[in-house]
Amino acid sequence: MIDPDRFLSDLHMLRQFGASGVGKGVVRRAYSQADIAARDWLAGRMAQAGLSPRFDAMGNLFGLAGEGPGLLLGSHSDSQPEGGWLDGALGVIAALEVARVVPGVSVVSFQDEEGRFGVTTGSAVWSGLLDQDSADALTDHDGVTLAQARAAMADRAGAPVDPARFTGFIELHIEQGPTLDAEGLQIGVVTDIVGIRDMGITYGGQQNHAGTTPMHLRRDAFQALGAFNATINDRFRNVVTPRTVWTIGHVTLHPNASSIVPGRARFSMQWRDAEIDRLDRMEAIIRDTAQEIAAERGLSVDFGPMLGLNPVAMDPSLRAALEAGAETVSPGRWRNLPSGALHDATNVARLMPVAMLFVPSIGGISHAFDEDTDEADLVAGVRVLAEAVRHL
Ligand code: GLV
Ligand code: MN
Ligand code: MN
Numbered sequence: 522m523i524d525p526d527r528f529l530s531d532l533h534m535l536r537q538f539g540a541s542g543v544g545k546g547v548v549r550r551a552y553s554q555a556d557i558a559a560r561d562w563l564a565g566r567m568a569q570a571g572l573s574p575r576f577d578a579m580g581n582l583f584g585l586a587g588e589g590p591g592l593l594l595g596s597h598s599d600s601q602p603e604g605g606w607l608d609g610a611l612g613v614i615a616a617l618e619v620a621r622v623v624p625g626v627s628v629v630s631f632q633d634e635e636g637r638f639g640v641t642t643g644s645a646v647w648s649g650l651l652d653q654d655s656a657d658a659l660t661d662h663d664g665v666t667l668a669q670a671r672a673a674m675a676d677r678a679g680a681p682v683d684p685a686r687f688t689g690f691i692e693l694h695i696e697q698g699p700t701l702d703a704e705g706l707q708i709g710v711v712t713d714i715v716g717i718r719d720m721g722i723t724y725g726g727q728q729n730h731a732g733t734t735p736m737h738l739r740r741d742a743f744q745a746l747g748a749f750n751a752t753i754n755d756r757f758r759n760v761v762t763p764r765t766v767w768t769i770g771h772v773t774l775h776p777n778a779s780s781i782v783p784g785r786a787r788f789s790m791q792w793r794d795a796e797i798d799r800l801d802r803m804e805a806i807i808r809d810t811a812q813e814i815a816a817e818r819g820l821s822v823d824f825g826p827m828l829g830l831n832p833v834a835m836d837p838s839l840r841a842a843l844e845a846g847a848e849t850v851s852p853g854r855w856r857n858l859p860s861g862a863l864h865d866a867t868n869v870a871r872l873m874p875v876a877m878l879f880v881p882s883i884g885g886i887s888h889a890f891d892e893d894t895d896e897a898d899l900v901a902g903v904r905v906l907a908e909a910v911r912h913l
Pocket of ligand 3: 601608635888
């Protein structure tokens with residue numbers, strides 16, 4: 522039997538690693554001290570649950586059940602630079618609770634789902650989407666390479682974990698959007714996960730004195746970024762749907778001083794949609810616009826590596842098991858819905874059937890310290906997961 526107190530207590534214990542002090546917030550970036558300490562604690566919990574803990578070279582942590590093929594459950598335990606206590610953590614702790622009560626179930630906490638270095642980096646390497654050498658060359662916003670960061674966990678790495686030992690993967694997650702909360706529902710069964718593209722763009726201009734350089738003589742990298750943003754918002758209008766999203770979330774100006782015309786602006790450009798074709802059309806608009814603006818203003822423009830994941834549909838039979846579980850645990854209080862957030866399940870779908878279920882996010886807030894979910898909904902989520910796994 523699922524033990525709600527044990528499950529919630531573990532979830533609160535995991536939050537202690539990197540607890541931010543603001544609400545229930547968490548700061549647990551991939552490969553930070555807090556992340557590694559949390560993984561060591563999780564490995565201990567896995568062992569107590571009768572699973573064999575195993576780290577791979579990326580720092581993905583598996584809790585392996587027996588030898589025979591069985592289901593894999595889990596998510597990730599790293600966080601955004603400012604994150605909540607449930608994003609990823611819920612799916613890992615729920616997996617552990619289900620593994621305690623259903624024999625043959627294995628557990629995983631993938632590394633760097635939140636993309637300190639790329640996009641869902643740990644599961645991208647495990648699934649074969651990204652090779653280790655290419656992953657190792659990726660850098661975070663401070664210029665640290667993934668190879669340097671993962672060296673902090675090198676002494677833990679065991680043999681690679683063979684995906685053939687798993688028959689399917691199910692990930693419980695918070696919705697991170699407003700739908701379930703607004704509709705007063707308790708469970709969402711995911712139909713598909715959107716695709717994403719992510720690329721760094723750098724404008725190079727002329728660093729100069731902010732008092733003496735006339736406006737018409739400036740080659741100001743920030744002004745180019747501002748013009749780029751306004752222009753793509755306008756040009757996307759004919760291409761996007763109401764579900765398409767795009768974000769400039771990280772900007773660095775050089776040298777970032779009040780009295781200096783910025784000589785360099787580097788920014789992240791990320792866009793997401795359910796259709797590959799639309800993602801590609803947006804890419805063309807982004808590249809053309811960035812180049813046009815650079816040419817008009819006498820600046821250089823450089824594009825970094827394009828990272829991305831394509832949209833994926835969930836497996837029908839795993840989905841049916843989740844739907845049946847949802848109807849048992851929360852009759853009339855669940856629905857199907859797509860995921861606008863990315864998940865490790867996208868990568869794992871390269872290897873085996875995958876499915877996902879959601880519980881509501883209060884106010885639709887996530888990737889923020891005030892992310893939260895009612896405890897009754899968290900418990901309903903783990904119960905649906907257990908029902909589905911028993912059924913399978
Ligand atoms: C993953 O957290 C995402 O960015 O959707
Ligand atoms: Mn997540
Ligand atoms: Mn996240």
